[in-house]
Amino acid sequence: MKISAIVTLKKDVLDPQGKVVNQTLKNMGYNNIISVRQGKHFEIEINEADKEKAKKIIEEICKKLLSNVVIEDFTINHK
Amino acid sequence: MKSSVIVFPGSNCDRDIAVALEKFKIKNEMIWHDDVNLPKSDLVVLPGGFSYGDYLRSGCIASKSKIINDVIQHGKKGGLILGICNGFQILIETGLLPGVLLRNKKLRFLSKNVFLKVTDTNNKFCSKYKKKNIIELPIAHNEGNYFANNELLKNLDDNNLIAFKYCDKKGNIKDNSNPNGSSNNIAGIMNIKKNILGMMPHPERLIDPILSGEDGSMLFESLLNSK
Numbered sequence: 001m002k003i004s005a006i007v008t009l010k011k012d013v014l015d016p017q018g019k020v021v022n023q024t025l026k027n028m029g030y031n032n033i034i035s036v037r038q039g040k041h042f043e044i045e046i047n048e049a050d051k052e053k054a055k056k057i058i059e060e061i062c063k064k065l066l067s068n069v070v071i072e073d074f075t076i077n078h079k
Numbered sequence: 080m081k082s083s084v085i086v087f088p089g090s091n092c093d094r095d096i097a098v099a100l101e102k103f104k105i106k107n108e109m110i111w112h113d114d115v116n117l118p119k120s121d122l123v124v125l126p127g128g129f130s131y132g133d134y135l136r137s138g139c140i141a142s143k144s145k146i147i148n149d150v151i152q153h154g155k156k157g158g159l160i161l162g163i164c165n166g167f168q169i170l171i172e173t174g175l176l177p178g179v180l181l182r183n184k185k186l187r188f189l190s191k192n193v194f195l196k197v198t199d200t201n202n203k204f205c206s207k208y209k210k211k212n213i214i215e216l217p218i219a220h221n222e223g224n225y226f227a228n229n230e231l232l233k234n235l236d237d238n239n240l241i242a243f244k245y246c247d248k249k250g251n252i253k254d255n256s257n258p259n260g261s262s263n264n265i266a267g268i269m270n271i272k273k274n275i276l277g278m279m280p281h282p283e284r285l286i287d288p289i290l291s292g293e294d295g296s297m298l299f300e301s302l303l304n305s306k
Contacts, residue, residue: 013181014181014184016182016186020186040135065135065139065143066135068136068139068172068179070178070179071179071181071226
């Protein structure tokens, strides 16, 4: 089973890279862009048939390793 | 006094700290991150560098390496741990020190000398700074912007757990003497028992007049004095 996880900085934490991308897009003429937040995308293949169980494991992984819960949020998507 | 320097793939200040420790007659051993057993040590040093290429987050992968369990146990038993630069980031990722280190406010890798005020000398790392509490040390980092919420900042202040703050030449702690945007100009903090110190500046780089200064020496002299 494949599950993806996206880790982004929390709303209130300054995201310098996102800000720079946002500014660059404006410089390129994309004036309708409001904001950009940059994050990390993980594609995880897991040997687990039960969807709920797999999600739980990925959630644990996100909390323990992939994100720093103090400054980052994560979302998990099942494919 | 015996020390162990933990070497990770990507550490690049491990030799510098080893030279510094040996200069102050601290018997040092280099320990590879993949080892499981930490030899009996009074002091464990997590050196600066870019452990595991800063993958995921600075210090993150190193904080899960095999040797770290023993390092955490050593710290919990009251053993001394010093984390410099990437070592500080690793200490934060292991949870041995609170807060978080964000990217420098101005998004630049900083490599320069800064002035620091030693804001607590009542600990085993800084006792020798009583006579001279405004010092100059180099910094070299990209993620050194220490962030803590108000509750944690108050806790650090109330318990005198902030060891170093960025200041100007005269010791004024102001916004324009803050190189990376750290909360309250914090450059180094300790845990509640004060046996674990994490700091962004590099004391091991200024331990000899030939290296243009000795402001780092007092930290090692303090450690020797603590035994």
